[in-house]
Amino acid sequence: MTVEKSDNDFDRIDMIVQESPVRLIAFFVVICWSALPLPVMAAAKDRHVVVICVDGLPAYLFHDASAPLTTIRDLAAKGVVAEGMIVSNPSVTWPNHTSMVTGVRPEKHGVLFNGVLERTGPGLPVKLDGRKDKTELVHVTTLFDVMHEQGLTTAAVNWPCTRHCKSIADDFPDVPDTFLHSTPRFVDAMKRAGIVSDDSIKNFGKLSPAARDRIWTRAVCQVIQERKPNLVLFHLLNVDSTHHKYSPKSPAGYTAVAYADACVRDVVDAIAAAGIRDQTTIFVVSDHGFMSISKTLQPNVVLREAGLLTVSGDQISTARVQSYPEGGTAMVYLTVPGQRDADRTRTIELFKDREGIADVITPDRFAKFGLPQPDVYPAMADLILVAKDGYGFNAVATGDDFVVTNEPALGAHGFLSTNPSMNATLVVSGKNVRQGGTLGIVENIDLAPTIASMLEVSLPDTDGKSLVDSIK
Numbered sequence: 001m002t003v004e005k006s007d008n009d010f011d012r013i014d015m016i017v018q019e020s021p022v023r024l025i026a027f028f029v030v031i032c033w034s035a036l037p038l039p040v041m042a043a044a045k046d047r048h049v050v051v052i053c054v055d056g057l058p059a060y061l062f063h064d065a066s067a068p069l070t071t072i073r074d075l076a077a078k079g080v081v082a083e084g085m086i087v088s089n090p091s092v093t094w095p096n097h098t099s100m101v102t103g104v105r106p107e108k109h110g111v112l113f114n115g116v117l118e119r120t121g122p123g124l125p126v127k128l129d130g131r132k133d134k135t136e137l138v139h140v141t142t143l144f145d146v147m148h149e150q151g152l153t154t155a156a157v158n159w160p161c162t163r164h165c166k167s168i169a170d171d172f173p174d175v176p177d178t179f180l181h182s183t184p185r186f187v188d189a190m191k192r193a194g195i196v197s198d199d200s201i202k203n204f205g206k207l208s209p210a211a212r213d214r215i216w217t218r219a220v221c222q223v224i225q226e227r228k229p230n231l232v233l234f235h236l237l238n239v240d241s242t243h244h245k246y247s248p249k250s251p252a253g254y255t256a257v258a259y260a261d262a263c264v265r266d267v268v269d270a271i272a273a274a275g276i277r278d279q280t281t282i283f284v285v286s287d288h289g290f291m292s293i294s295k296t297l298q299p300n301v302v303l304r305e306a307g308l309l310t311v312s313g314d315q316i317s318t319a320r321v322q323s324y325p326e327g328g329t330a331m332v333y334l335t336v337p338g339q340r341d342a343d344r345t346r347t348i349e350l351f352k353d354r355e356g357i358a359d360v361i362t363p364d365r366f367a368k369f370g371l372p373q374p375d376v377y378p379a380m381a382d383l384i385l386v387a388k389d390g391y392g393f394n395a396v397a398t399g400d401d402f403v404v405t406n407e408p409a410l411g412a413h414g415f416l417s418t419n420p421s422m423n424a425t426l427v428v429s430g431k432n433v434r435q436g437g438t439l440g441i442v443e444n445i446d447l448a449p450t451i452a453s454m455l456e457v458s459l460p461d462t463d464g465k466s467l468v469d470s471i472k
Contacts, residue, residue, distance in 0.1 A: 044152060044456040047431065048280040050224070050232040051100070051451070052267055053159075054260045055093060056240030056413065058248060058289035059084035059423040061257060066249070068258040071265040072284050072427055079282075079429030080471055082439040084420065087288050089369045090326045091413050091422045094137075094160040094174075096287040096444060097235065101143045101159075103448035103462025105370035110139035110377060111161055112331075117324065117379045122336045125309070125316040126324060130176055134165040143448045144168055144231060146457050152230040155186075157220040158212075159233040170223050172216070174235055179204060186223065193222050209241040210259060217263040221270035228274055230455060234267065236260050240290075243411040247292040253411075281431045281454055285447065286424040288413040291328065293392040296404050297356045299323035299330055299385060300397035306350060308343065311397050321347055323385065325393035327414020328422075331381030340382065347383060355403050356391035360384070369416065386416060433471050442467060 061067040062081065088099040088106055090113075098111040106112050115130030116137065138161050144154040148167035155170040156162050162173045163181045170186040172178065179187060179201045190196045195218045196204075204212065213236050220234045242256035264284060271280050300316065300323050303309045309319035316322060321343050324331045332347060334340045344362075351357050361384040363373055374380040387393060391403075392412035415422050426442060432454065445464030452459040453466040 044150075045230065046279055047455055048228065048230055048232075048271075048276050049283065049451050049454060050267065050271060050280060051234065051283045051285060051447075052264055053097065053100075053233075053235045053285050053287055054239055054264070054425065055235060055237050055287055056243045056248075056290050056411075057257065057260065057286035057425045058421065059286075059425050060289070060421070061248065062425055062427075064249070066254060068254065069261050071261045071268065072425075075264075075268070075282060075284060075429035076427045078435055079427060079433040080437050080439055081428075082426035082442045084423030084441050085285065085426040086441060086443045087417050087422055087424050088444065089371055089417050090329055090331075091288040091415060091417055092326055093240070093287050096424070097160045097174075098138055098142075100285065100287075100444050100447040101233065102138070102140050103143075103445050103452075103459060103464040104140055105445060105463065107367070107370050107372040108140055108463070110372075110379075111137055112371075112377075112379055113324075113326070114160070117331075119333065119335060119378055123318050123320055124335060125319045125322055126333050126335070128324070132175075133163045134161055137161045141460060142167070143451060143457075143459055144233070146452070146459050147231055147455065150457050152455060152457065153227065154231045154233070155220075155223045155227065155229040156233040157223070158216045158235040158237065160235065162233075169229065170227060172219055176205070186219075189222060189226060190219055193218070195219055195222060209238040210256075213238045213259070213263060217266050221266055224267070224270045224276075225274045228276055231451065236263055240413075243290045245410070247409045247411040248290040249292070250408075277430070279431055281433060282427075282429050283447065283451070284425065284427040284429075285444070287444075288424055289420075289422040290411050290413050291389065291392075291415060291419075291421045292409045293328075293387075293390055293412045294406055294409045295356060295391050296406055296410070297330075297354075297385075297387060297391055297393050298396045298399070298402055298404065299332070299351065299393060300395060301399055302350055302354075302402050303347075304397050306346070308347075309397060314396075314398050316397050323393065323395070324381070325395050325414075327392055327412040328387045328419070329414050329416065330385040330387075330393040332383040332385060334382040344382060351385055356388050357385060358388040359386040361386060389415075389419075389421075428467075428471055432468075439467065439470055 094114045095111045102109045115128045145167045157172045158174045160174040172182045239256045246252040308321040334343045449466040453468045
């Protein structure tokens with residue numbers, strides 16, 4: 001493009017040069033910026049990404065012919081699918097949802113549980129508090145933070161660690177008392193659309209996971225059609241709840257998978273109804289895999305028998321050492337500073353050769369698993385117990401048995417991310433995605449930089465890598 005200058009233009013430039021060279025630089029910046037055909041951000045505002053997370057959908061179920069995944073497989077046939085997506089440790093819900101939107105592991109973003117675990121004092125039991133704001137949970141910049149700063153719009157439905165997040169325009173967060181912490185205009189829109197009523201809001205926590213998934217699905221469809229956000233984050237829960245109770249690959253598990261697939265279909269239809277299908281990239285993901293467990297380990301029973309904790313009724317009342325379960329792993333807390341070294345040695349001896357224990361991880365190995373040190377981040381455990389395949393942990397401290405049999409088998413996640421059964425699902429389809437093929441094995445920390453690249457925003461300091469070149 002040629003910009004013609006009049007004599008008056010050059011007279012102005014000459015005056016600016018004489019007055020200040022700095023003003024000359026500023027003058028040319030303005031001239032060059034005004035010569036651009038469109039602001040760079042305008043193109044990004046016409047782009048949309050929808051992330052649908054089916055909680056607890058293992059990668060292996062995508063290849064299981066008995067798993068009714070018609071919609072998700074159709075998206076994969078029109079796009080690409082990963083052989084598996086490696087998750088973060090611990091392989092539980094809130095940490096991995098956070099890894100997907102930050103591009104870093106828990107050692108940096110700080111989310112280790114479905115809430116914040118608090119050390120309440122020397123010799124006292126630890127406790128988990130899920131009633132926390134995003135600013136209290138997440139220690140780094142998120143994808144939706146940078147999008148908000150750069151003028152793009154976001155919405156989140158049942159996405160963890162977003163309570164009172166100022167970067168999300170329409171938020172229906174995954175927290176206790178969700179409606180108290182949802183964006184008021186979003187709640188009003190759901191009421192107008194008949195998605196919720198005052199009665200269903202009051203009794204929301206009593207609804208089954210399937211009923212809540214139905215409300216969340218209708219809510220996300222409504223916000224897509226009404227607001228057309230640049231980024232939508234959506235979390236479905238029923239598959240996870242069902243797999244915990246009945247185990248994956250059970251009749252109930254397959255039914256839950258079919259229901260989740262139908263919810264995905266509704267979202268795809270809503271994108272089309274909003275008139276943005278050709279401008280939208282759809283990610284279907286999960287936060288972790290799942291494993292069937294026939295036996296459950298009860299470390300707190302062993303600790304009680306060793307005199308390291310006491311109970312009142314069925315509750316832990318004092319604890320020099322306490323185990324907090326995360327499914328296939330258990331976080332162990334040593335609460336008395338002056339006795340920590342001795343208690344660590346004793347705890348290792350108590351568990352290292354017991355049935356169902358695959359490993360006892362000490363802090364010198366935490367970094368290998370993407371986990372912080374307890375002296376840096378107090379919510380982090382002092383030891384980690386790792387279960388063998390087919391075993392899981394619980395928090396029970398009463399009774400006499402360390403190992404109890406599950407009849408029928410239950411389901412669990414929380415195993416180390418190196419366990420292939422924990423690999424999550426990743427399907428990408430839509431705008432700027434090639435048709436057919438596999439991405440091999442990827443990591444869930446790759447998701448945030450990939451979406452940032454698609455939406456032309458800069459997400460700083462990620463440990464993941466953009467998959468855009470592999471997806472195109």
